[in-house]
Amino acid sequence: MKKIAVLMIMFSIVFIALAESAQSADGKIDNIGVTGPVPVPENNPLTKAKIKLGKKLFFDDMLSGDGSMSCASCHDPDQGWTTHTRYSPAYPTITERRNSPTLVNTAYGKVWIWDGRAGSLDKQALGPMKNPLHMNQNPGLVVEEIRAIPEYVVLFKEAFDGKITPLNIGKALASFERTIISENSPFDKYALGDKKALGPGATKGLELFKGKAGCIMCHNGPNFTDNKFHNLGVPEPDDFRSRGVQTSLRFDLKRTKNSDWMNIKSDIGRATITKDKNDTGKFKTPTLRHVMETRPYMHNGVFESIEEVLAFYNAGGGDHPNKSPLVRPLDLSDEELSQLKAFLASLTGVIKY
DSSP: OHHHHHHHHHHHHHHHHHHHOOOOSSSSSSOOOOSSSOOOOTTSSOOOOHHHHHHHEEETTGGGGOOOOOOGGGBBBTTBBSSSSSSSOOOOTOOSSSOOOOOOTGGOSSSBSSOOBBBHHHHHHHHHHHHHTTOOHHHHHHHHHTTTTHHHHHHHHHHHHHHOOOHHHHHHHHHHHTTOEEOOOHHHHHHHHHHSSSSSHHHHHHHHHHTTTOGGGTSOOTTTOSSSOOOOOOOOTTTSSSSSHHHHHHHHHHHOOTTTTOOOOSBBBTTHHHHHHTTTEEEEEOOTTTTGGSSBBBBTBBBOHHHHHHHHTTTEEEEEEOTTTTTOOOOHHHHHHHHHHHHHHHHHOEEEO
């Protein structure tokens, strides 16, 4: 009994400490609201010329090795800037192992990709092009291709004084991606003072989000993410142990210098990059902006509907020895789950690009 009591006290201390980390200056966990100005790095100021160039590059199949894929193949504007497939589209003959993250409000990120391997949006924008699993393109070759296209020569002259380099390709793509911003959602209107913007169900859902359901512990800030990594005990899809997925998994583990790459059969998440066992199974908290448009859900696309996601959280997540102490049974009623869903729907706004 003493052991149980001690464990309960320790859990309470951890939970309170984590809760305080999400609190605003006045002590309330209410630091969600309307997003502010888009963060722009000093070494890549935003210009109309870069955005125009980046947009053209984003939708150009030339960025893939065989000319079959563009950035939009995995981040489709008509599919919530992701794709409605379990696994991200991959280079021909390749099967991916993770779901494509949405690019909605990606400009507000602090780390990118599910395991946080990209420390800047400029780096992330260039990464998939070079990755053999994704677009499998040689940056030097694509530079030569671009130099042979008069329209691109003009666009690079306007954006980068004519300097066509892999680095500037990444900067242009990132500049365009910084314009994929959600605005004027029902929640935004509500946060700006229009209390009629949310219906009764969504308003109650907001209260649950910040209170009983505890969603705000990880999905906080104006972009509804703490930009941190957590293990939720997310189950593997039925096909995760298939040959194609396992080949993709092991290939990436090897190229990221994991010594035990031959024996790892599950996606170890953040530990892929840090090599820290304490990071095993942890994945980056995604934004909830436009979440109703970004199915399927989780890093591996295991849940097809938002109802499945809510049921998963309500049950206390899945089983994993490294699961976050924040993930616990919520005891939400069907009505409360419906109210949470109504609130999540209020996070879909308008994106102009």
